[in-house]
Amino acid sequence: LARKLSPNTVYTLQVRSISAAGFDDSNDATLTFRTIEQPQLRFEKFNNSEGTPQTSFTMSASSSVSSSLLQYYFYSEDVATSERVCLGLCNGAPTVTFSIKIPGRYRIFAALVDATSQAVFDERENVNEILITEDTTVEAPEEELATEINECYAAGDDACLLESVNALANSLLVARQELQEEDKIRYVKDAIAALEQLSGNSIPNTAFGTRLIDTARIIARLGPTLVPDSGDTLVLLRVIAASIERVPDNNQLEDYVAPFLGFYNYTASLALSTDSQGTTRRRLLQDQLSPRVLQTVESANSQLPTITTKRETCGFTQRYTSAVEGGSSDVEPMVFKVQIYCNPDQAETPVDGDFSSFSIICSSILESLQQFTIVLQETGNFVAQSGISNVTVDTPGLTQISTQPGTPPLPVQPECYKVTQAISASDTIEEADCFRLGPGATLENDCADGSCYAETNSSITSTFTNLNFEATTDRVGLYGCRARSAVRPTPSPSPVVGDRNASSLGAGTIGGIVVGVLVF
Numbered sequence: 001l002a003r004k005l006s007p008n009t010v011y012t013l014q015v016r017s018i019s020a021a022g023f024d025d026s027n028d029a030t031l032t033f034r035t036i037e038q039p040q041l042r043f044e045k046f047n048n049s050e051g052t053p054q055t056s057f058t059m060s061a062s063s064s065v066s067s068s069l070l071q072y073y074f075y076s077e078d079v080a081t082s083e084r085v086c087l088g089l090c091n092g093a094p095t096v097t098f099s100i101k102i103p104g105r106y107r108i109f110a111a112l113v114d115a116t117s118q119a120v121f122d123e124r125e126n127v128n129e130i131l132i133t134e135d136t137t138v139e140a141p142e143e144e145l146a147t148e149i150n151e152c153y154a155a156g157d158d159a160c161l162l163e164s165v166n167a168l169a170n171s172l173l174v175a176r177q178e179l180q181e182e183d184k185i186r187y188v189k190d191a192i193a194a195l196e197q198l199s200g201n202s203i204p205n206t207a208f209g210t211r212l213i214d215t216a217r218i219i220a221r222l223g224p225t226l227v228p229d230s231g232d233t234l235v236l237l238r239v240i241a242a243s244i245e246r247v248p249d250n251n252q253l254e255d256y257v258a259p260f261l262g263f264y265n266y267t268a269s270l271a272l273s274t275d276s277q278g279t280t281r282r283r284l285l286q287d288q289l290s291p292r293v294l295q296t297v298e299s300a301n302s303q304l305p306t307i308t309t310k311r312e313t314c315g316f317t318q319r320y321t322s323a324v325e326g327g328s329s330d331v332e333p334m335v336f337k338v339q340i341y342c343n344p345d346q347a348e349t350p351v352d353g354d355f356s357s358f359s360i361i362c363s364s365i366l367e368s369l370q371q372f373t374i375v376l377q378e379t380g381n382f383v384a385q386s387g388i389s390n391v392t393v394d395t396p397g398l399t400q401i402s403t404q405p406g407t408p409p410l411p412v413q414p415e416c417y418k419v420t421q422a423i424s425a426s427d428t429i430e431e432a433d434c435f436r437l438g439p440g441a442t443l444e445n446d447c448a449d450g451s452c453y454a455e456t457n458s459s460i461t462s463t464f465t466n467l468n469f470e471a472t473t474d475r476v477g478l479y480g481c482r483a484r485s486a487v488r489p490t491p492s493p494s495p496v497v498g499d500r501n502a503s504s505l506g507a508g509t510i511g512g513i514v515v516g517v518l519v520f
Contacts, residue, residue: 007038039065041122043110049128052135053101053167054144059126060095061110070121071113073207074098076130079105086207089159098159101145101167106130116250142171142179146187149194162198162211165191169218172226181225188226191219196235199242206251209243214259216240220266224273233270233292236263237299238443244303253307257320260307264300265322265333271296272385291448293386294441297334301377301400304336309373314342316373337376341366351376355396355422361472362416369408374401383437383478389453391437393480394425395469398437401476414459414474421469421481429483432462434471437478453478 005011013031042062051057061072071092075084088096100106108130111123138144145168152160168191172184195216203209216236219227227233240263247253271292300322309316316339323333339351344366350359353376360366378397383389399419403409410417423429437453447453461472462481469481 043124075109076106090207166215199239203246217263261322289387291446297382316340335378342371395421400478431484432464433484434462434481
């Protein structure tokens, strides 16, 4: 009923239970309630409109209606970029104290929202803007921000801590040439440790989580030169997971989508590189491992449905890509196709990606599950890229189908699922060979011991046409196809995940797709 009711109005609802035998009148209930009056926001003018990154500002707002259901959110909006930041992490209080760490001119807004952050009752812009200029007395702004991080941490001020980390990460993107690389790496490690600390706390609302994810995105953008340790890449992946898992269930997550996709764009490249930097890294040779690649792709696949389908209903379909503005330019973006199913008539409706598709052949599966979401994710061949396996395919990818942990799994049923992939082999194909790989990596298991992604063709029927491989199977999982009788040239070195130079793939080249399923 959100956004459907009128203010200051009495409503009466009758609730009835129903079973296979029909309505049960004995369990009828009547609920009566009055909606609150439409509140109006009063945003007090503030006098201090100029400062430096060290200046502290305070502002207040009030409502025409007194109610515990109301919260106050304050935002700064960069006039140059239109980027909005929730001041004080939107803790809901009518007064906020904050500082703006990045020089520029900012518009200031206050909003009156409900307790779940879903409905905005009123929003006002302050008559004054804030101008932030560099403090010329500060010779080393990165050192100053690193000191602030420690001070905010000691004070237990989460808003101060997160904004200082975000400002430090932004500063390091354009850091002065005289700043030594070892100092930059030390600052980044401190910033990642602070994010880990913040993500270990409860996430009070979507604004907090969004800022956390976006800050992790900026750090990942710094690249392997400043984030050379694969352990730090794993911490960033865990920060994203915590930001999704720890936000209250009644909060919506649409604001997560853009920074989430941007984060995984940069991290796909970062994960390949962090094990190969320096003489102390494990991945010094072609045949050594880079397990963070596995964890990056699997994490993105499992988390996307949670943040994109929370408010969606039957028939929803949407394409997402990590090629967001500001994303990495040296890695082909991941592509996701999200589709919600809820009735047997949809059995003939495939989920179509850019070069692959997935369909449910048996309508009985749709009859047994009330509603579920299918996610098709296309990437490079992350299994081969990681060094865990030398699996090869003659398509642009692998295909994975999975159910979100804690939800009913798709049943094992012979010949009820079909995965179709475009053929990229340039040689004559005499026979198709499709296979399943598993189990997959998790944040707790990076599969570096070789225990994951074993290959089997059990219960899989493989066919092909002039354009596609088709795998008909009895269960979900990670799938790939190759030409069993193709004449192969000498394999070329594996391209970087999604390498743009690998858009035309020969028989010795590798690619990848992932498909995920959320059932609820």
